[in-house]
Amino acid sequence: MSVAPRADGTGATATSALLHDTDTRDHMRPSVRERLRYRFDTTMSRGAIALVAYLAAAAAVLVVVGAALYALLVGGDQSFGERMWEALGRAFDPGTFTGDTGWTFRIVSLIITLGGLFLVSALIGLIATALDQRLEELRKGRSRVIETGHTLVLGWSPSLPLVLSELASANANLRDAAVVVLSRRDKVEMEDLLRDRIPAGNPTRLVCRTGDPADPADLALVDPLGARSVIVMCDPESGGDAQTVKAVLALMSIDPDLSRLSVVAELSEARHAEALAAVTRDRLRTIIGTDLIARVTAEVCFQSGLAEVVQELLDFDGDEIYFRPEPALVGRTFLDAQMAYSDATVLGVRDGEGAIHLNPPGDRPLADGDRLIAIAEDDDRFTLAPAAVTAGERPVPEPITPEVLNALVLGWNRLGPAILTELDPLVAPGSRVRIVADPELVRDDDWPAVDTLRNIDVSVTPGDTADREMIAAAVAEPGLDRVILLPHRRGIDADEADARTLLSLVLVRRSLDVPGNPNGAATVLAELMDVRAVRLARVANPDDFLVSERLVGLAIAQVAENADLAPVFDELFGARGSDLALAPVARYLPAGGTFADAIVAASSAGECAIGVRPARRAGEPPSAPRLNPPKDAAVDAGDELVLVR
Secondary structure, three states, X not given: OOOOOOOOOHHHHHHHHHHHHHHHHHHHXXXXXXXXXXXXXXXXXXXXXXXXXXXXXXXXXXXXXXXXXXHHHHOOOOXXXXXXXXXXXXXXXXXXXXXXXXXXXXXXXXXXXXHHHHHHHHHHHHHHHHHHHHHHHHHHOOOOOOOOOOEEEEOOOOOHHHHHHHHHHHOOOOOOEEEEEEEOOOHHHHHHHHHHHOOOOOOEEEEEEEOOOOOHHHHHHHOHHHOOEEEEOOOHHHOOHHXXXXXXXXXXXXXXXXXXXXXEEEEOOHHHHHHHHHHOOOOOEEEEHHHHHHHHHHHHHHOOOHHHHHHHHHOOOOOEEEEEEOHHHOOOEHHHHHOOOOOEEEEEEEOOOOOEEEOOOOOOEOOOOOEEEEEEOOHHHOOOOOOOOOOOOOOXXXXXXXXXXXXXXXXXXXXXXXXXXXXXXXXXOOEEEEEEEOHHHOOHHHOOOHHHOOOEEEEEEEOOOOOHHHHHHHOOOOOOOEEEEOOOOOOOOHHHHHHHXXXXXXXXXXXXXXXXXXXXXXXXXXXXXXXXXXXHHHHOOOOEEEEXXXXXXXXXXXXXXXXXXXXXXXXHHOOOOOOEEEEEHHHOOOOOEEHHHHHHHHHHOOOEEEEEEOOOOOOOOOOOOEEOOOOOOEEOOOOEEEEEO
16 A cells, blocks of 8 residues: 655655554564463452462473373373372472382482472462461451340440440340441450450350441441341540431431431430431430439438439349230239239330330329339349239428539539529529639630520639649638539540549548538539449548449440330430439438338328438448349438439
8 A cells, every 4th residue: 555645745744643553553563471470360359269370380390291290201000190190299208208219210200209299388388378378367357247136236336335234244144145346446455455354154145247347348347237136336536426316317328217227326416316216217225324414413412322322223233124015904003013013113104106205103003004113133024013012191292402512613514504404493592603614625615605594603713723722722612512623525545534533532531521521511522434433432432432433334235125114214214204313311311211111101192212322331331222022121320212203
């Protein structure tokens, strides 16, 4: 083909460019060697299976070539198949050629043996590498979990170790139980932190996986639909409520209406809980940690020992809350139901529409569809007594009037405003709260909004809560009757926060115990973040203390095991509803009596007795409260009743 040159000379230029492109393509065309190497590299990148296939092919070639060399160079009357078997033995058993005779046979055998040594060495190295890779994958926690009926925990929280120990306690009577944790943390780190929380001999198995709880692909690793219950933890270091909301939405991508999943989520803001409840049509159970801690702290301020009552009610040791329909009591009153059980203490009713009524009026009739709510040692003890327990008529006690509060708060955190909000309706007008806190450890929006308080006058003093002279002057203020220690939560970790609280606690107690101090009888309450600090707190002998993360963890574990408890806790610890209280038995039974007598007397005052706290004896530590004592158990006038109001 010829190209006629154009007048402008571009024809020759186009021809030159075309030839140049053709030469370039020929130059870029890969050689056979390059193609083979590329295919080899591609196959090798597929992993250990491809490498084993190559080694098997090389071994087959070695055996066939070795058999051919035997047949051609050594000779003999053996078949080719026998020669292949002999070559195979030489390749994988180097010790067999030492007794060979004849140099030709020896040389062929040596060549086959050297080839076999290379292949075996490569195979051993391949196996070792594959095992290392597999162990690394397992360490990363990316393998799929094959479990059914397990408890699935999504995310991480400071209260997770306690939640795990409570779940293990709840599963102690099961043959096979598992708790699966999916978090962004390293698998080995999680196992090291959580493994000791399961007691020796407990059947609960711990399975940890590393992944994003808000990623549906990572959720598939832990099989949420096969789980008995799902717990979504709130981790302040990973986004707090925002991460919890994402995890719940990821679960809804698997089960849009949460009809197959039983989910309980930990949140720090009530508005987020309300939004999620609307999205999930109230199928999501929520635990709002700030509300729970604030409510309990406010109640404990007035009644030392109440923190133990709350813990006893929430943990899995001892008695627990159960639900039971009782058709035999339909038409009878709530007080009749309270007296119908000898081994269970009734504290409320869940009606046919699911609404919770704690401490209803004693004359409320029980309707068809009502389920009684009671504290019992086990569900098989929640049974009607052969005969109703009897008690005498009791006079109506005088109503309790609010008292004026004069409190000192050392330290401050985001729970402080909620505590003051809970305290305000419980105290009389003219109450005072003085706050001493380090402003560098408190965020501006954490300070109390005093405009919303009607009965409490709040003052704020910046200062070091571990300063001995400042504490001595603060606790000497006239009329002081409460000292509340709150750990700083901003800018320091939990260990340092608890250390500062414990130091302040020791200084407060020493200042109060100074002879002649008119405030020596002031009640001291300390909030701690870590349960391990409790033993150290006992050294300073506070009147009461509560571990905030422990309360939240206990509530989460209870609701995870029994979703019906969520509305009960909302009623008992929510912003509105019933309260737990301690009151002297003498207010109801001036001469003492039985626990059945106390139930009747409390009912006449519009209250529900659920337990007794024995009086403290001189020289002995405070006695632990006893929930659900026998109806015929004696109570002394100096004891305290545990009440739901």
